[in-house]
Amino acid sequence: MDLTYGLVTxxxxxxxxxxxEVLRHDRQLGALRLRDMTIVKFMLSTVVVAxxxxxxxxxxxxxxLSVKPLVLGGNVVGGxxxxxxxxxxxxxxxxxLGALGEGRWDALWGILGSLCGAALYAEAYPVMxxxxxxxxxFGKITLPQVLGVNHWVVIVPLASGAVLLFRWFERKGL
Amino acid sequence: xxxxxxxxxxxxxWSPYVGGALSGLLVVASVWVTGKFFGASTTFVRSAGFVxxxxxxxxxxxxxxxVKEAPKVDWQWMFxxxxxxGALLASLASGTFRWQGVPPGWAERFGPSRLRRGVAAFCGGxxxxxxxxxxDG
Numbered sequence: 001m002d003l004t005y006g007l008v009t010x011x012x013x014x015x016x017x018x019x020x021e022v023l024r025h026d027r028q029l030g031a032l033r034l035r036d037m038t039i040v041k042f043m044l045s046t047v048v049v050a051x052x053x054x055x056x057x058x059x060x061x062x063x064x065l066s067v068k069p070l071v072l073g074g075n076v077v078g079g080x081x082x083x084x085x086x087x088x089x090x091x092x093x094x095x096x097l098g099a100l101g102e103g104r105w106d107a108l109w110g111i112l113g114s115l116c117g118a119a120l121y122a123e124a125y126p127v128m129x130x131x132x133x134x135x136x137x138f139g140k141i142t143l144p145q146v147l148g149v150n151h152w153v154v155i156v157p158l159a160s161g162a163v164l165l166f167r168w169f170e171r172k173g174l
Numbered sequence: 175x176x177x178x179x180x181x182x183x184x185x186x187x188w189s190p191y192v193g194g195a196l197s198g199l200l201v202v203a204s205v206w207v208t209g210k211f212f213g214a215s216t217t218f219v220r221s222a223g224f225v226x227x228x229x230x231x232x233x234x235x236x237x238x239x240x241v242k243e244a245p246k247v248d249w250q251w252m253f254x255x256x257x258x259x260g261a262l263l264a265s266l267a268s269g270t271f272r273w274q275g276v277p278p279g280w281a282e283r284f285g286p287s288r289l290r291r292g293v294a295a296f297c298g299g300x301x302x303x304x305x306x307x308x309x310d311g
Contacts, residue, residue, distance in 0.1 A: 005208045006249035010256015012200055013212070017257065018264035020193030025277035042194035049198025054205050063205045068310050078309025085302025088294050090277060093302050094214030097254055101261030103273045109292040113299020118215070118222040120300065121307040122239035128308060166191070 014098050017042075023099045025090035025106075032087055037174040041166065048162045055151055065142070072136025074128070089113070184269030210249050215306040217254045219243040 017023050022042045030036025057063035086092060089110040091099045096114065099107035121128075144151040204210050223245030227234045234240045265271035276291045284290055305311075 002208060002210075002249045003247065003252045005204070006210070006252030007256045007259075009200060009204050009210075009212075010253035010258075011260035011263070012256075013197060013253070014257040014260020014262075015264040016188075016193045016197045016200070016260075018261040018270070019188045019268065020190045021187040021270075022190060022193070023261060026279035029279055038190045042190040042197070045191050045194025046198040046201065049195045050201035053198065053202030057202065057206055063209065066211050071310070075309045078305040078307070078311070081305030082302050082309060082311065083305070085298045085300065085305055087298070089298025089302055090280065090295070093218065093299060093306060094254070095257060096299070097258040098261035101258040102265035103271045104277065105273065106275050106277065106288075106291050106295050109295035110299035110302075113296035113301075114218050114303040115222045115225065115299075116296075117300040117303030118218040118307060119226055121304050122219065122222065122237045124304075125237070125239040132308065 014101060017095055017098050018102055023091070023095055023102055023104070025099070025104065028086070028090050028092065035174075037169045041169065044162045044165070048159045051155055052159065055155060058151075067140040067142060069140050070136075070138040071133055072138075073132035073134065077132055085117075182269055187270075208249065210253075212253070213250055214254050214257075215303060215311060216243055217251045218303055219307065220245050220248070220251060 020038070020042050021027055022039050027036060027038050031039035054063060054065070058065060089096070091104075091107050091110050093110065093114040096107040096110045100111065142151075143154045147154065201212055204212070219239065220243055223234050223240045223243070226240075227245055234245065262271075275288050276286055280291055284294075
């Protein structure tokens with residue numbers, strides 16, 4: 001049953017990504033070069049709607065959060081490597097399958113590279129676990145928890161900030 | 175719909191705000207119904223395990239990371255496969271499918287070489303996936 005839900009969710013997400021033109025290499029590079037904010041608009045809209053909706057579910061005790069740990073060593077070094085790779089590839093590895101789906105077959109090289117990167121990480125994992133992944137390990141924390149406030153005190157300003165940013169993008173024609 | 179144009183640009187795209195908000199609702203529905211949050215990079219680990227198991231099953235069994243993220247088809251694996259299917263269907267239906275090996279923006283800057291594009295895309299994939307796994311993203 002889980003597998004069917006996964007497939008249906010993926011198909012819908014693939015349609016939304018494709019119709020919004022966010023799978024394209026030139027759009028992704030446009031976002032990284034701060035020239036074309038299509039991707040940022042798409043991602044932030046998703047984040048804001050999902051943030052409000054998921055926390056509503058949590059408040060109603062209909063869902064549980066899945067919090068990833070903050071490990072500065074892994075997050076910072078991993079983030080830098082991801083950024084370099086994303087800039088070179090021009091597709092997000094996760095959605096590179098979608099780019100291939102709309103015929104951009106250079107994504108195939110990225111998918112092969114991603115598989116090699118994953119295999120490489122499996123080899124490197126014991127070393128990473130003993131080094132980078134022990135640096136600055138704060139565990140599974142969230143902003144509301146660290147600030148000691150109700151989560152809506154964080155959600156409302158973040159959502160408002162996103163709306164202001166969108167208005168600024170539209171004024172600047174980005 | 176595009177009358178006499180030589181290159182049919184296909185149907186007009188959606189606003190990224192609409193596509194993004196719909197995706198946000200999809201996340202909420204997914205978390206509500208199945209408890210699953212969106213992700214993709216674990217699927218690359220599982221799939222790399224599948225491929226590597228063909229050549230060296232002992233190596234895969236010996237690596238702690240492949241024990242943690244065992245090679246198997248799960249919710250996320252089907253989700254990633256679904257992204258391919260969804261993009262294929264949507265691009266065909268809207269006339270925006272393009273068989274293209276070098277993106278126009280890349281060609282403008284680095285030339286039309288498919289080899290050069292392929293090497294950069296491959297290296298980018300290696301780096302991006304290694305980084306994504308390291309950052310637990």
